[in-house]
Amino acid sequence: MSASGTTTGQVEHMLRQVTPGRYDAYEALLRALATPASGQVWMLLWHGQAGSPDAQYGNMEVGGHGYAPCVTSAQELSASGWNRSYEVVDGLEVARALYPDRHGLWLNPHAPGGGVGIPWLDLRRIVSGLDRQPAGPLxxxxxxxxxxxxxxxxxxxxxxxxxxxxxxxxxxxxxxxxxxxxxxxxxxxxxxxxxxxxxxxxxxxxxxxxxxxxxxxxxxxxxxxxxxxxxxxxxxxxxxREAHAPAPAQAPAGGYGYPPAGSRY
Structure with missing residues (x-):
């Protein structure tokens, strides 16, 4: 499958714009991944071949959170040095597969700076509709x-x-x-x-x-x-209705469900 054209180029262009605190650029990256046929990623398979029943995505842990690694083009696949199988899949399909198990997606982990991680909460937003769910971290x-x-x-x-x-x-x-x-x-x-x-x-x-x-x-x-x-x-x-407990407890603020603020995504 060709890695050229506006499809992969758009995802990689948005990926290059993402820096800590640039939530607008990060949202643009999510939109690129959420668009069918324009958000394709190259999923790295730890076991099996593309389309086989035993195919299994790779796994990495960052900050105590699980992610499946991928790359964004055939050129990035070559640059990564990955020598096992891979599977080219729409980002929307990957999001559906990963978020129920609370696994995120990590783009180009081999790249300088370590790439960009998409937490499972944002994969859920991709599946549910980005405009229907609030942008995190919340x-x-x-x-x-x-x-x-x-x-x-x-x-x-x-x-x-x-x-x-x-x-x-x-x-x-x-x-x-x-x-x-x-x-x-x-x-x-x-x-x-x-x-x-x-x-x-x-x-x-x-x-x-x-x-x-x-x-x-x-x-x-x-x-x-x-x-x-x-x-x-x-x-x-x-x-x-059952306990009649009207007084709510004061609760701490934080980016609930997302990696710490120091993590890059």
Whole structure:
């Protein structure tokens, strides 16, 4: 397969723009990888041949996080000195395969500076839609803004919605874009009628939110959502049908679920 043309060139061009703190360039790289037929990568196979049942991606660990190494062109493959098999795959397909096991993707680890790592949370964003998930690393904390009327109305409406077990809250500051209030929904039932009832509960409550304050919801059952993961680990419910625990604990800020700030990606 040819390594020439705008396809691979675009990915490699975006890769060269990525430096620590350049989240805009990093997002552009993710978009290039997420575009079918234009985000191809050369996956290094530790075992087996391309297309064979025993084919197995390579594995590397950086900062305690697992990554599958790849290169971005046939030229980079040659420069890497890799002498085993490889497989040319769309970045979207690779993301689908890696993120459920919480493995990231590392581009051109042989390159000067060590290449660029894509954490599994961002592979999930590639699969789910980059515009549908906040750009990380995320800073999450207990909301400091005082909106007791909204919380009281939401808790009242939740109590009238049998599908709701508990509600949590977090203040989310993405790497790019405006911060927002996230409401974690812990529900007993995910049937269509229950989902409709929970949606109606939120619609009946958001009128008490001050103008200009973005509010989003997150399902607490999502085992791969970084906001849901943080909420489970750090935030007590402000509404709990069973335990009646209204006071949330103060939680530390941080780039939850991502490598330390000193890591390059």
């Amino acid at each position: 800073r999450l904390s207990e909301p400091a803004i005082e909106i007791p009327q909204f919380y009281a109305l939401l808790a009242q409406n939740a109590h009238r919605t049998p599908a709701v077990r508990a509600l949590r809250r977090a203040w989310v500051q993405p790497a790019l874009g405006a911060p927002y209030l996230a409401i974690g929904l812990d529900v007993y039932d995910t049937s269509p009628p229950a989902v409709d009832a929970v949606r109606a509960m939120m619609q009946q409550s958001v009128g008490a939110v001050p103008d200009g304050l973005p509010v989003s919801t997150v399902a607490m059952t999502d085992a791969h959502d970084p906001v849901a993961l943080w909420l489970r680990a750090n935030a007590r419910p402000f509404y709990d």
